[in-house]
Amino acid sequence: MPGTPGDARQLRSGGSLNGHVRVPGDKSISHRALLFGAIAEGKTTIEGLLPAEDPISTAACLRAMGAEISAVADGQIITVEGVGLDGLQEPSEVLDCGNSGTTMRLMLGLLAGRDGRHFVLSGDDSLKRRPMQRVGQPLSMMGAEVRGRGQGNFAPLAVQGRKLRGAVVGTPVASAQVKSALLLAALTADGTSTVIEPAHSRDHSERMLKAFGADLDVGGEMGRHITIRPGARLHGQHVVVPGDISSAAFWLVAGALVPGADLTVENVGLNPTRTGVLEVLAQMGARIEVLNQHDVAGEPVGDLRVTHGSLKPFRFGEEIMPRLVDEVPILSVAACFCDGESRITGAAELRVKETDRLAVMARQLKAMGADIEEHPDGLTIRGGRPLKGAQLDSETDHRVAMSLAVAALMAKGDSTLVGSEAAAVSYPTFWTDLERLQR
Numbered sequence: 508m509p510g511t512p513g514d515a516r517q518l519r520s521g522g523s524l525n526g527h528v529r530v531p532g533d534k535s536i537s538h539r540a541l542l543f544g545a546i547a548e549g550k551t552t553i554e555g556l557l558p559a560e561d562p563i564s565t566a567a568c569l570r571a572m573g574a575e576i577s578a579v580a581d582g583q584i585i586t587v588e589g590v591g592l593d594g595l596q597e598p599s600e601v602l603d604c605g606n607s608g609t610t611m612r613l614m615l616g617l618l619a620g621r622d623g624r625h626f627v628l629s630g631d632d633s634l635k636r637r638p639m640q641r642v643g644q645p646l647s648m649m650g651a652e653v654r655g656r657g658q659g660n661f662a663p664l665a666v667q668g669r670k671l672r673g674a675v676v677g678t679p680v681a682s683a684q685v686k687s688a689l690l691l692a693a694l695t696a697d698g699t700s701t702v703i704e705p706a707h708s709r710d711h712s713e714r715m716l717k718a719f720g721a722d723l724d725v726g727g728e729m730g731r732h733i734t735i736r737p738g739a740r741l742h743g744q745h746v747v748v749p750g751d752i753s754s755a756a757f758w759l760v761a762g763a764l765v766p767g768a769d770l771t772v773e774n775v776g777l778n779p780t781r782t783g784v785l786e787v788l789a790q791m792g793a794r795i796e797v798l799n800q801h802d803v804a805g806e807p808v809g810d811l812r813v814t815h816g817s818l819k820p821f822r823f824g825e826e827i828m829p830r831l832v833d834e835v836p837i838l839s840v841a842a843c844f845c846d847g848e849s850r851i852t853g854a855a856e857l858r859v860k861e862t863d864r865l866a867v868m869a870r871q872l873k874a875m876g877a878d879i880e881e882h883p884d885g886l887t888i889r890g891g892r893p894l895k896g897a898q899l900d901s902e903t904d905h906r907v908a909m910s911l912a913v914a915a916l917m918a919k920g921d922s923t924l925v926g927s928e929a930a931a932v933s934y935p936t937f938w939t940d941l942e943r944l945q946r
């Protein structure tokens with residue numbers, strides 16, 4: 508099996524999908540467990556941490572500033588020896604955030620208030636193209652100093668730590684990364700801060716910061732106002748990370764599409780700020796059952812059983828976008844296999860993800876013969892015509908790689924995929940899971 512960059516992976520079409528799969532830990536929760544553990548007092552233990560490239564980047568940055576973190580490996584309980592709220596040291600090297608926007612954006616908030624210390628952050632070619640002013644600009648309202656290329660918009664970024672002031676700050680986009688950066692900065696400001704979002708984004712930071720002991724209130728319409736009073740010390744916790752619904756989404760769509768499929772995805776995080784994909788799949792008539800629902804360490808969790816059935820086209824837009832932003836690529840694949848026109852609007856944020864996901868999905872699905880039209884803020888997909896196997900390319904994007912794998916299952920004829928190794932950013936065992944489930 509090809510595993511080195513550049514080699515094309517063979518994707519076999521046909522067969523069915525049956526059995527149980529446990530997707531790796533939630534990426535968003537994994538980053539936060541490492542970050543909050545590092546600035547807490549005492550030991551944090553993390554069960555189910557995602558052992559993938561993105562959280563490994565976060566762990567490496569935190570180690571470079573003095574936090575002791577055990578090796579990130581599958582099936583291990585990870586320990587983080589916290590250094591306390593003001594204990595992070597000035598690193599002697601550039602902090603390498605790899606491909607991870609969450610690492611870079613949350614680090615900006617974490618580091619902006621380290622008075623007198625200096626930090627430089629960079630990453631891979633994709634990350635160096637992603638907008639960072641959306642964090643630097645609201646942080647500057649608290650007195651932060653972040654500089655970079657393009658008026659502070661692009662990495663490499665330099666952070667000159669300052670004593671920050673408490674402030675009421677609005678975020679320019681509904682982004683949990685931006686919100687979380689501001690909450691981290693607010694922990695060490697000189698007064699109370701309130702962060703106001705234009706729409707409610709995923710709330711893992713709020714839940715976990717509270718569990719670590721932060722003095723935080725969530726209010727306003729739909730929880731869009733978060734107030735933090737500095738001064739409370741954070742204490743090490745035991746964090747249990749549920750499976751990532753964004754990784755489960757590939758199996759949910761594959762299970763709904765592939766004739767005869769019957770898949771159960773176990774232990775999936777069902778935080779309501781993340782379940783937009785289930786709402787859209789329900790609207791499409793997908794047969795999905797939620798089983799064994801329970802709460803684990805402050806997050807709702809359950810198993811999802813999906814069986815094959817015919818799907819209807821969908822329409823969704825800006826309102827639901829924060830709850831399914833990472834699932835747009837796989838939903839665009841689902842649309843190719845429903846009779847009729849599906850429409851995605853309000854998705855301009857997709858253009859500044861690891862790749863321009865609207866352009867890349869349109870380009871790659873067109874190569875398979877899809878009828879797909881790109882708009883500045885979305886896609887129109889006229890489904891129902893058969894897709895054919897093709898030479899595909901992830902264009903370095905993990906979610907594109909896995910979405911195309913699902914499209915290839917349903918195509919007439921086999922496909923090849925260049926850049927399949929990108930899946931390791933969020934789901935290192937995706938290809939072995941696919942091989943096991945496809946019969």
Ligand code: S3P
Binds near residue numbers: 609685832833
């Ligand atoms: C994330 C938030 C989302 C998401 C990303 C992870 C997080 O980004 O796309 O994969 O962990 O906070 P935005 O906050 O920029 O929408």
